[in-house]
Amino acid sequence: MLNILLVIVSLLGFLPFVIFLYKRRRHDRIIDRGSKTDGVIFSITPGVRGRYGMMNENVHFYFIAPDGRQYKGLFVTAPDKCRQGDELEVYYLPENPNENTVKAKGRGVGFLIFTLVIAAAVVWMMYKVYQMTKGSTQMF
DSSP, rough: HHHHHHHHHHTTTHHHHHHHHHOOOOHHHHHHSSSSEEEEEEEEEEEETTHHHHHHEEEEEEEEESSSEEEEEEEEOOOSSSSSTTTEEEEETTTTEEEOOOOSOOOOOHHHHHHHHHHHHHHHHHHHHHHHTTTOOOOO
16 A cells, blocks of 8 residues: 555656646647737736745736637746737637747756656655665555
8 A cells, every 4th residue: 555655656746747748748839830920918917936036927918819809828937028018929729819829938948857856856755765664564
């Protein structure tokens, strides 16, 4: 029973990595298969605040699809990179304009490495727990 629990917890360590890959693939799919149009930033809200100030900002934008309807989107960026009223290129899926994105400047390699370090740390910790409880039949 304990071994099953350790395996489950170890697999949960890979959850941030899997979520990152899903979002990255979704972004790439919209860029590759989607249509491009102009959008306008209509709001910028504070994001995560760190020890030394603002870490990022949430940028809200809208665009008008060929069907004449207005759609909204959101992306996160470093502070002071965008201003309200700025225009930007928006990519969207023509069959579902709610699926939209903007082209990312970075590829997220740093965050990818961070998620892998988390996964490795969780697996290592679960291995250590397994070593400490090897031969034990009690769960706690």
